[in-house]
Amino acid sequence: MHTLPQQLANGLFIGSMYGLIAIGYTMVYGIVQLINFAHGEIYMTGAFGALAVYTNLPDSMSIWAALPLMLAGGAIVSVLIAVGAERLAYRPLRGAPRLAPLITAIGLSLALQQVVFLWYPNATAGKHFPQLPGGPYHVGDVDIQSGDIFLVVAAVVCMAALAAFVRTSRTGRAMQATAQDPDTAQLMGIDTNRIIVIAFAIGGFFAAVAGLASGLKYGQIKYDMGFQAGLKAFTAAVLGGIGNIYGAMLGGLVLGVAESCASAYISNIPGMEQLGGEGWKNVWAFVLLILVLLARPQGLLGERVADRA
Amino acid sequence: MTALLEVENLRVSYGKIEAVKGISFSVEAGQVVTLIGTNGAGKTTTLRTLSGLLKPTGGKIVFNGKPLTRVPPHKVVALGLAHSPEGRHIFPRLTIEQNLQLGAYLRKDSGGIGKDIDRAYELFPILGERRKQAAGTLSGGEQQMLAMGRALMCQPKLLMLDEPSMGLSPIMMQKIMATIVELKAQGTTILLVEQNAQAALSLADQAHVMEVGAIKLSGTGQDLLHDEGVRKTYLGED
Numbered sequence: 001m002h003t004l005p006q007q008l009a010n011g012l013f014i015g016s017m018y019g020l021i022a023i024g025y026t027m028v029y030g031i032v033q034l035i036n037f038a039h040g041e042i043y044m045t046g047a048f049g050a051l052a053v054y055t056n057l058p059d060s061m062s063i064w065a066a067l068p069l070m071l072a073g074g075a076i077v078s079v080l081i082a083v084g085a086e087r088l089a090y091r092p093l094r095g096a097p098r099l100a101p102l103i104t105a106i107g108l109s110l111a112l113q114q115v116v117f118l119w120y121p122n123a124t125a126g127k128h129f130p131q132l133p134g135g136p137y138h139v140g141d142v143d144i145q146s147g148d149i150f151l152v153v154a155a156v157v158c159m160a161a162l163a164a165f166v167r168t169s170r171t172g173r174a175m176q177a178t179a180q181d182p183d184t185a186q187l188m189g190i191d192t193n194r195i196i197v198i199a200f201a202i203g204g205f206f207a208a209v210a211g212l213a214s215g216l217k218y219g220q221i222k223y224d225m226g227f228q229a230g231l232k233a234f235t236a237a238v239l240g241g242i243g244n245i246y247g248a249m250l251g252g253l254v255l256g257v258a259e260s261c262a263s264a265y266i267s268n269i270p271g272m273e274q275l276g277g278e279g280w281k282n283v284w285a286f287v288l289l290i291l292v293l294l295a296r297p298q299g300l301l302g303e304r305v306a307d308r309a
Numbered sequence: 310m311t312a313l314l315e316v317e318n319l320r321v322s323y324g325k326i327e328a329v330k331g332i333s334f335s336v337e338a339g340q341v342v343t344l345i346g347t348n349g350a351g352k353t354t355t356l357r358t359l360s361g362l363l364k365p366t367g368g369k370i371v372f373n374g375k376p377l378t379r380v381p382p383h384k385v386v387a388l389g390l391a392h393s394p395e396g397r398h399i400f401p402r403l404t405i406e407q408n409l410q411l412g413a414y415l416r417k418d419s420g421g422i423g424k425d426i427d428r429a430y431e432l433f434p435i436l437g438e439r440r441k442q443a444a445g446t447l448s449g450g451e452q453q454m455l456a457m458g459r460a461l462m463c464q465p466k467l468l469m470l471d472e473p474s475m476g477l478s479p480i481m482m483q484k485i486m487a488t489i490v491e492l493k494a495q496g497t498t499i500l501l502v503e504q505n506a507q508a509a510l511s512l513a514d515q516a517h518v519m520e521v522g523a524i525k526l527s528g529t530g531q532d533l534l535h536d537e538g539v540r541k542t543y544l545g546e547d
Contacts, residue, residue, distance in 0.1 A: 176403060187362070187386060187391075188411045188412060188414045188459075188463075189386035192383070
């Protein structure tokens, strides 16, 4: 199945996952200007949290009944790690030179990988993850797996809920204010520490959803799965304009579609026969990033940061 | 009678550099008190310390009977001390109305908030005309109006204004100063930091001249307005 509609659909599926993870990068960056490089591992631990719950459920339980419990388990693990990292690792470094929290984030990322590698039973190899029954469904030329449907529905629901939250709730407004001018936000009576914790928690929850969806889609999870997914999601966040939640989702979708189509079609171009296929897809993803940033350094939906009056 | 705000021997440092070197002053309810002085005198540092954005290295701040020295900024606002910061700092990508609503962030009375937003539009009609516009599109003077209107939204017991006339055209500067006079007439207690010494002194009940982190001279606005040293240094007279 290498039709164009199939490639587009594959791109949108994987792009939804990049987008879900990218939300965490972009929200945290938008508020504290920190690239949380441990965020890929928060996604990974979410998948393991969901699997741990599933493993402890009775065999007779259907996967549909297990799904909410798995999501809850993954979300608890991811949110606790995200919020704990903020409280214990990043907050003490607020006001320190930018490099210090960045290095801390990289260290935390390695530490989380190793903790799962060593502590989770038999996690050294890939772990089997349950899959959703049903499918593949044929829509025209396109084959769609149950896991893909879950992924897209989850992404749409999460994104719509987040957009409504940021636009209409009092806390959402406080979040926008904190992102635009943290000192002045405090002068309005906003507890910016609380807002930062909420940003990390939302990012953690979205990462857990992505972790669960990824397990369901591929049927396997691994302790190092967060590295590449995190890098791609970070790319998506930058591509869309870091700090912008809609940009994160758009960046994810554009990146997913671009790498899916590039790996399928680049090799049809005369002289580029060797540059197609799965192996090259990451190369094209980053080529796209570079091209977009050359034309629009602020990303697709990013705003040029004007000098404050 | 104790004053609404009492500052005693306040000290503030940036690293090893002491920016405020033990100043004392007070603000009585209903008064307009001004701090004047050149750039780097420590006026803005003083206001930022009062509102909790900076931590003092020494001294005492008592506001409405409560010590403020270790209170974080969001709790200072809750006590009734509003701060309209230097450089205005409106939220550029939110609308004018959203900016005003954020000023009332800690209030729960949505009816009262609505009334106060209307009052801000009465005080500054241009803001009402552009209520749905992003605040970043306003001119400097309009942004200053918004910053003041926003600070008033928390119904402060004391309003701190930092350089409200900075960078404004003479006409806009007059408008802003006229608004401060109007607020004073309504009984608002104001602590005003201003580089336009003439304007600030003529409307202040009490005034303090700051130089390199210390208060050099204090008196009523009228006293300082007629003080020879002040006239020479701050009012540009030979």
